[in-house]
Amino acid sequence: MAAALADPRQDKDIKVKVQVAGENVIVDVILSVPATRQEVWVVLTDFEHMADFVSNLKESKVVSISGDTLKIFQRGSATYGPISFPFESTREIRLIPFDKIWSHMISGNMRKMEGTTQLIDEGGQTQIIYHTDTIQEYWIPPIVGKTFIEHEIREQFYEMRNEIVRRKRASASSKPTRSSARGI
Template sequence: MRKTSFLLLMWSVLFMTAALADPRQDKDIDVKVHIAGESVIVDVTFAVPATRQEVWVVLTDFEHMADFVSNLKESKVVSTSGNTLKIFQRGTATYGPISFPFESTREIRLIPFEKIRSHMISGNMRMMDGTTQLIDEGGQTRIIYHTDTIQERWIPPIIGKVFIEHEIRKQFHEMRNEIIKRKRASASSTPTRSSARGI
């Protein structure tokens, strides 16, 4: 019992030290994590200076997602049926002194440019359901993300909250960077009206 308490204390100190040393560049990405036993609820909201179509292309690019989301080692589409996909992803979430390997096969239902619904079929969690909404705010798109998961193991609330908040915020920060990167690349490669006419 004393050993377990001591380990929890040490993990807490290490996590809090890492958190204080992390000068976040993405504070506008609002992440709320609620942990109750094995249940974890995550809500995220933030804006991207891009259209819903530009955001959609990145959020649904499952074949290349491991190229721009650093905690993913593999991401691929297993099957497609209309607007329903089956995808497989695996990776490792890392923060401070701890790492957490994960993998899942999920059913993804797409409502183009508006909503993405996700349901885990198999993986190292007992349950995971999520929804991502895209809202046009005129000149930018607001992303609203919600997920409910039931973990295989109990997660210490304070330590787990810091860990999950960090990983979720980093993941969406990387996705936003990719959206902006592609938007700029598209703009620079599109000829102006005068150059298109040869003037």
């Protein structure tokens, strides 16, 4: 079902760049979504239901809320071919509605995770710019590791984009048309 809602270009338009610099793994993602920043925001900040539409998540929940800052817990497993890595993290998320999401790992099975997600209006579409800098707890094989991370990140953003489009279509189909609102 989710694949049927996807953009016909599949995920090839999701630009993912993975750099391994010493211990640091730096990931940059750019993609456009045919939705408003508000429609994109609702999905990217739906931490309570994220495990329903991001396949590598087994659990995602908000632990606490303080103003514009959330503490979230996520647990899952990243898999690519025969390689699989379980993960879990508790992160502090700071929200600047419809513009930016900052993320800082408090605990989990990485030594460091800092990230930002920015939303930019492109006139009828929203560009998502994602950047994260992590230090993994385990060694990452240079070539296979980069391919694995790129695959996982691309899949996550593909699934989130599909959810944004699905919700937008569901919202549009549930709104009454002018003629039906007047009883015509």
